[in-house]
């Protein structure tokens with residue numbers, strides 16, 4: 001019998017394969033693509049495009065799965081707010097038992113506003129400013145992850161002057177390669193993040209001598225979109241060694257914050273497994289009497305959201321077919337910034353089974369980088385036909401800009417058969433409402 005021809009590894013997943021891997025999406029013969037029980041075309045009709053849509057049911061299910069995997073370790077889940085900081089999503093995370101990992105005073109205020117208790121909030125970030133540190137100390141948040149000796153001094157001064165004593169974890173840079181895109185790796189010695197392993201023990205002892213701060217443990221976060229446990233294991237082993245060293249020197253180390261970074265399947269990657277992640281944490285840091293935490297963002301929110309767009313027109317230039325959408329890189333920047341691959345599926349049931357051919361899928365912004373996909377297989381789509389750009393729930397709407405004077409897109413939440421606008425499309429006039437023309441130019 002002849003051997004099967006090898007499947008080229010450049011083969012794209014078909015629409016059916018993309019939907020099969022995403023149980024909350026389904027194609028209905030009349031209504032087209034549904035998210036949970038809501039036809040996405042009904043949302044596009046009512047709200048227009050481009051429009052972000054996020055599935056509450058998906059967020060809940062993913063948080064529950066992650067918490068269940070970490071339950072045996074009694075680890076706390078702190079949602080990384082920067083992945084998607086909408087108040088409705090933070091409220092849902094709070095209701096599902098998650099705390100928050102924030103990286104700015106603004107994110108901290110969002111988390112508090114959404115009802116995440118201060119004692120479930122951890123503050124990370126390489127450049128926290130004194131007013132933000134003071135705000136965090138006053139709010140009584142659970143922990144500040146300090147990223148440098150310099151920041152430790154500032155925090156000590158700010159907190160002690162205000163009469164506070166803040167629980168501090170030192171963020172360690174374990175110098176491991178997370179094997180991910182260079183722009184989202186954070187745990188190499190030459191990245192800007194964290195404190196070198198060689199200086200951490202001395203800094204921990206110094207922290208114990210400072211007023212206004214109480215060193216309680218260590219933190220790390222090695223990168224994002226990580227699909228295997230090997231980098232986690234290597235990093236956690238180094239942190240476990242450091243815990244032992246510190247304890248042998250008489251320091252109290254009661255917490256380790258293991259960071260986030262768990263990857264998802266945008267194209268054909270194997271999704272990061274919560275059980276495997278928990279296994280790596282448990283194998284390296286379990287049984288040490290530590291309070292453990294994790295800080296996932298992308299894994300929780302990424303697959304829960306999509307971006308709806310309409311076709312403006314299709315054009316052919318020098319033999320290349322371009323499908324031009326009304327969404328652009330100012331809405332979803334990941335393809336332009338990280339060369340990210342996102343599944344793109346037609347909303348119409350007939351379009352989803354029509355013959356496909358090669359096309360570039362682009363936005364209207366005046367940048368060649370405004371390209372969602374190169375050489376993608378799509379059917380010919382008429383103007384006004386709609387598509388969903390998948391897995392856009394994390395690092396999507398939060399990274400939007402108004403470049404090319406394009407207002408921020410509307411946002412919608414779906415929950416079962418209900419849906420609601422959770423942020424209307426930004427009114428165009430608000431783009432310039434706060435701009436002023438200096439006096440000397442005003443008179444004419």
Ligand SMILES: *Cc1c(COP(=O)(O)O)cnc(C)c1O
Pocket residue numbers: 080082083101103124125221223224225259260261262295296297298299394
């Ligand atoms: C961004 C970030 C996370 C979340 O990363 P994901 O890849 O979205 O899971 C967690 N912790 C810190 C400190 C971060 O900066």
